[in-house]
Amino acid sequence: MKKMLITLGVTLLFTGCSASESSMKVNEKVEIESSVGQKAVHTYIKKAKAHLSTAPNYNPAVYDDRLMRMASDSFQISVEEATEIYKAYEYDK
Helix, strand or coil: CCCCCCCEEEECCEECCEECCCEEEECCCCCCCCHHHHHHHHHHHHHHHHHHCCCCCCCHHHHHHHHHHHHHHHHCCCHHHHHHHHHHHHHCC
């Protein structure tokens, strides 16, 4: 099985009591069709969500949507695909 190295750069910016949208980068393209690629998308979203949830005014309805859009941009997939991949791995636990 091909190993893939994915570097996640997660930077959270806090201004006062509010959390601004975090800036995230994936330094390597991932083949989303593979299970390794899908796991990478899930891990990316899960780690970012864990960091954002520590913000004092964390609102899942707002930030979860932003996370899916950031994953979509980073992995060159649609927001719907990012959401489906994340939900599939969360429910498979």
